[in-house]
Amino acid sequence: MKVLDQIKNYADILRLTKLKNEPEVVLHQAQIDKPSYQEFALLLLQREVQHRRKTDLERRLKLARLPKDHNLDKYDFNMANGMSVPQLKQLRELLWLEQNYNLILMGPSGTGKTYVAAGLVNDAVKSGHKAYFITxxxxxxxxxxKEMTxxxxxxxxxxxxxxxxxxxxxMLFPIKKHEAVAFFNLINHLHEQTSVIITTNKSPQQWAEMLDDEVxxxxxxxxxxxKCEVVKLTGKSYRMENRKTIFEQ
Known part of the structure; x- marks a missing residue:
């Protein structure tokens, strides 16, 4: 067996994916740079760690199930919905997450609730947290x-x-009593150990009507x-204000 094949084989056994897939690149660069033995060993380890961090982040972002638009770096502050630059910046620092605070984003459809919620999940995942987005x-x-599949x-x-x-x-749509009970059980389990972001166009007073159970x-x-911050978003729908058309203007 050739030396290069042996390197790939041992790298595979040790799960050194980067080295397994690109030994030629590593060796070719070493021939050019001529690092010391210590520097070369460090280079191999750095490449593997960087690769694993990258693939781990990609895996966690996939599991987060984010909607297409979720990058808060592109947030449009020209949209008059009540969200200020300092307010969004403070939310993105995620101190509230570390303190197990919840967020309720409340407002009419199209005012950015979903975008902000998904963006904060994206920020949380990139900060190393286990974070998920779900309708x-x-x-x-x-x-x-969950009992069946x-x-x-x-x-x-x-x-x-x-x-x-x-x-x-x-609370966009009414839910059945047994579904509401299962939802309560989940929230009760998450209480004070997991932060929850809620987006809704209904006021808390309307939740009893949607659940048909005030208690x-x-x-x-x-x-x-x-432990919660309620953020009220206002204004017109961003989607309607920036509606696309198939016809020439």
Whole structure:
């Protein structure tokens, strides 16, 4: 067996993916740079660590299930929705996450609630946290199916172990009593150990109507609002203001 093949084989056994896939590149660069033995060993380890961090971040971002638009670096402050530059900057520092605070983003459709929630999940993942984005509709399906499918159960277990869970469009549609109870049980489990971001176009007072259970709604709000910042977004829909058309202007 050639030396290069042996390197690939041993790298595979040791799970040194970068070295396994690119030994020629590493050796060619070493022939040019002529590093010392110590420098060459350090280079190999640095490449592997960087590769693993990159693939781990890509894996966690995929698991976060973010919507297409979620980069808060591109946030449009020209949109008059009540979100200020200092306010968003403070949210992006994630100190509230480290203190297990919740966020409720409340406002009409199109005012940036989902964009901000997804962007904060993106920031949290890149900061090393376990963070996930899920719509209320998707969550209800997970709660119903977790006893029946491994996919739903795995998703549910990830939520239980998360540092941050963003739930989009809560109370957009009425939910059945057993679904509401399952949702309460999840929130009760996450209470004070996981930060939760809620986006909703309904006021807390309207939650009881959507759940058709004032006691359950009160208990749910009691846990969410205990350590919580409520951010009210206002204004017209960003999507309608920037609506695309197929016709020439």
């Amino acid at each position: 209320m509709e998707e969550l209800v399906t997970v709660l119903k199916m 491994s996919t739903a159960l795995n998703t549910y277990n990830r939520l239980l172990k998360a540092h941050l869970v963003a739930i989009d469009d809560i 359950l709604a009160t208990a749910l709000l009691d846990r969410l609002l205990f």
